[in-house]
Amino acid sequence: MAKVTPPAGKSGALPPNDDIGEAKRLELYRLQVLLREAEQRAFDLFLQNQIKGTSHLSLGQEAIAAGCAAAMQPGDLSFCTYRGHAHTLARGVPVEKVLGELMGRDNGLMRGKGGSMHLTSVEHGVMGSYAIIGAHIPIACGAAWRAQYKGASDVSVCFFGDGTTNIGAFHEGINYAAIHKLPVVFVCENNLYMEYTPIADVIPVKYPAADRASAYGLERILIDGNDADVVYRTMLKAFAKARAGEGPSLIECLTYRHSGHSRADPAKYRPEGELEKWKQRDPIKIYRERLKSFDFPDETMAAIDAEIKKIIDDATTACQAAPTTSTDILFTDVYADGGWAWRN
Amino acid sequence: MAELTYRDAVARAIAQEMTRDENVVFLGEDVAKAGGVFKATVGLLDKFGPKRVIDTPISEQAILGAAMGAAMTGLRPIAEIMFADFIAVCYDYIANEFPKTRYMTNGQVGCPLVVRCGGGGGSRFGAQHSQCIENWVMQFPGLKVVSPSSPIDVIGLLAAAVRDDDPVMFLEHKSLYATKGEVPDGEILDRLGTAKILRAGSDATILALGMMVPRSVAAAERLQAEYGVNVEVVDVRSLVPLDTQCILGSVAKTGRLFTVEENPRVLGWGAEVVSIVADEAFYDLDGPPIRITTPNIPLPAADQLEDMAIPSVDRIVATIRKSLAA
Numbered sequence: 001m002a003k004v005t006p007p008a009g010k011s012g013a014l015p016p017n018d019d020i021g022e023a024k025r026l027e028l029y030r031l032q033v034l035l036r037e038a039e040q041r042a043f044d045l046f047l048q049n050q051i052k053g054t055s056h057l058s059l060g061q062e063a064i065a066a067g068c069a070a071a072m073q074p075g076d077l078s079f080c081t082y083r084g085h086a087h088t089l090a091r092g093v094p095v096e097k098v099l100g101e102l103m104g105r106d107n108g109l110m111r112g113k114g115g116s117m118h119l120t121s122v123e124h125g126v127m128g129s130y131a132i133i134g135a136h137i138p139i140a141c142g143a144a145w146r147a148q149y150k151g152a153s154d155v156s157v158c159f160f161g162d163g164t165t166n167i168g169a170f171h172e173g174i175n176y177a178a179i180h181k182l183p184v185v186f187v188c189e190n191n192l193y194m195e196y197t198p199i200a201d202v203i204p205v206k207y208p209a210a211d212r213a214s215a216y217g218l219e220r221i222l223i224d225g226n227d228a229d230v231v232y233r234t235m236l237k238a239f240a241k242a243r244a245g246e247g248p249s250l251i252e253c254l255t256y257r258h259s260g261h262s263r264a265d266p267a268k269y270r271p272e273g274e275l276e277k278w279k280q281r282d283p284i285k286i287y288r289e290r291l292k293s294f295d296f297p298d299e300t301m302a303a304i305d306a307e308i309k310k311i312i313d314d315a316t317t318a319c320q321a322a323p324t325t326s327t328d329i330l331f332t333d334v335y336a337d338g339g340w341a342w343r344n
Numbered sequence: 345m346a347e348l349t350y351r352d353a354v355a356r357a358i359a360q361e362m363t364r365d366e367n368v369v370f371l372g373e374d375v376a377k378a379g380g381v382f383k384a385t386v387g388l389l390d391k392f393g394p395k396r397v398i399d400t401p402i403s404e405q406a407i408l409g410a411a412m413g414a415a416m417t418g419l420r421p422i423a424e425i426m427f428a429d430f431i432a433v434c435y436d437y438i439a440n441e442f443p444k445t446r447y448m449t450n451g452q453v454g455c456p457l458v459v460r461c462g463g464g465g466g467s468r469f470g471a472q473h474s475q476c477i478e479n480w481v482m483q484f485p486g487l488k489v490v491s492p493s494s495p496i497d498v499i500g501l502l503a504a505a506v507r508d509d510d511p512v513m514f515l516e517h518k519s520l521y522a523t524k525g526e527v528p529d530g531e532i533l534d535r536l537g538t539a540k541i542l543r544a545g546s547d548a549t550i551l552a553l554g555m556m557v558p559r560s561v562a563a564a565e566r567l568q569a570e571y572g573v574n575v576e577v578v579d580v581r582s583l584v585p586l587d588t589q590c591i592l593g594s595v596a597k598t599g600r601l602f603t604v605e606e607n608p609r610v611l612g613w614g615a616e617v618v619s620i621v622a623d624e625a626f627y628d629l630d631g632p633p634i635r636i637t638t639p640n641i642p643l644p645a646a647d648q649l650e651d652m653a654i655p656s657v658d659r660i661v662a663t664i665r666k667s668l669a670a
């Protein structure tokens with residue numbers, strides 16, 4: 001597991017040779033706070049029954065979404081799972097559009113047609129959130145194939161969980177990307193659990209992605225997924241490799257979800273103390289302390305916190321005021337002609 | 345006699361069969377320690393242990409493939425595919441392997457297993473977690489298809505499915521898991537291929553399945569109370585084998601046929617039933633058979649959109665009234 005490595009230099013200030021830099025660090029902090037607060041708001045709105053259906057939150061896993069998004073270029077493509085709010089927001093999709101979708105409002109990203117598990121915003125490079133485990137791994141390969149075919153420089157990034165490494169599509173997709181040296185980065189967010197069952201119960205190795213990388217001729221990459229700097233640096237390397245035509249990377253990020261698997265899950269199956277232990281390694285706490293150690297003044301962080309809080313509050317108000325989706329869209333976009341007719 | 349939920353009925357049925365026959369084993373994702381994501385299999389691990397109640401990886405092909413190999417060689421596996429929609433990722437077993445083995449091997453190899461899954465809408469889960477998939481599975485000769493609407497039928501039909509020598513798709517409905525019904529004590533065993541007349545009537549026949557059954561009963565009650573229309577409601581329960589006798593008998597009595605189907609319209613089970621009625625009982629009909637279905641669209645997530653898509657009590661009542669008045 002990669003060590004948490006704050007940049008060398010005299011403590012109390014950003015070193016002159018810092019590879020991340022002040023602006024990026026503040027962006028990483030801001031993104032993580034945004035994701036945390038947006039997910040927390042989604043959770044609160046569920047409790048108030050203002051959001052129906054299901055939801056899968058990334059509370060505790062923010063460093064991965066933030067670190068990846070901060071390393072991506074405009075035009076790079078994200079392929080997310082049902083646990084996709086954070087990855088969608090991290091690419092710059094407005095909070096209002098995400099919350100609106102969760103609330104089934106007309107201002108939602110897909111006007112309520114897709115819901116929480118299918119957030120998609122092509123203009124932000126979010127090529128979809130997929131709710132059938134593993135489906136998007138070969139799909140991301142296809143998008144990367146198009147880039148290779150066309151000589152385009154974009155990279156496709158595919159996010160999935162530990163449990164997803166046991167489905168055929170994972171092995172088929174990773175092998176396919178490896179043999180064609182496709183510009184795709186596979187990011188396995190190992191949060192220790194599938195739905196309610198620990199990943200450790202169903203694999204013969206310790207690390208579900210990293211320990212299998214060699215089977216596809218890929219480097220074993222296992223990192224601290226709660227440290228946004230580590231994620232960011234690892235992603236930069238993977239992107240450079242992909243853009244240089246040297247093929248895919250498979251990155252396993254160790255992390256932990258603070259909430260249950262989904263709205264329905266109180267997560268009673270976790271051993272006592274496990275959550276508390278991981279909260280000591282809360283990615284936002286880690287990052288705030290990092291910034292402090294570099295002498296970023298408290299006010300800088302407080303200003304970001306306040307800005308985010310206002311964004312979330314304004315988005316919530318806007319969604320609550322937005323009309324529910326008009327039912328005339330029930331029959332649109334089934335086919336490319338915009339309608340649903342299959343017979344005359 | 346006890347009041348039981350549909351979800352508790354699942355666990356009771358599996359326990360009943362596991363107690364009766366040590367060859368019955370049960371596997372699926374999150375089914376053992378967690379008791380299932382729909383909490384329909386709580387307590388089975390404690391009762392029967394990890395050798396017979398197995399948490400699997402997220403590997404639907406391995407689940408169904410292993411179930412088949414075990415079934416071919418003497419076990420009686422019950423496999424859970426959590427959401428019915430996920431059947432698509434292991435469709436080979438359902439389309440090519442289970443149903444064709446007996447035929448291709450000239451009767452040498454059978455596949456006595458049950459695949460349970462939770463399907464259907466009403467939960468605002470969107471297009472990939474809400475589907476009714478009867479029409480994905482009833483087209484394969486060799487495969488049986490059952491879908492209960494009440495706790496007592498869950499037990500009786502699941503027991504019958506486990507004891508059946510053919511592969512059986514057992515389609516539970518997610519929106520029914522919390523519903524309750526009276527269930528007698530002791531062993532319960534029903535018969536596949538039998539429909540149930542839930543409400544006798546003389547003016548029209550409704551055929552329904554799964555969550556459409558309680559909605560159809562409610563619609564029939566309203567038609568009676570508000571409009572004096574006397575509707576017979578038949579819970580089809582088993583699509584393969586199909587109780588054609590019961591269906592044709594009801595149509596002969598009422599002269600009007602309505603199917604209420606949650607699946608999208610094209611190739612829904614009602615299409616097959618209507619074609620049978622047209623072939624075999626055309627002159628019993630006093631009007632066109634009418635199919636009330638979800639339109640041919642993927643299901644939307646937002647609540648008001650989903651409610652508009654799936655047949656509601658209002659839509660059933662309005663369609664039947666309009667048609668009988670015509």
Ligand SMILES: Cc1ncc(C[n+]2csc(CCOP(=O)(O)OP(=O)(O)O)c2C)c(N)n1
Pocket residue numbers: 083131132133134160161162163164165189191193194195261373402404426430433
């Ligand atoms: C093919 C398929 N099987 C099962 C499921 C149900 N399911 C949804 S999420 C999940 C657990 C996934 O675990 P993991 O890959 O670790 O991702 P996490 O939810 O922890 O982010 C399961 C089993 C599904 N959506 N698709």
Ligand SMILES: [Mg+2]
Pocket residue numbers: 161162163189190191192193194
């Ligand atoms: Mg996981």
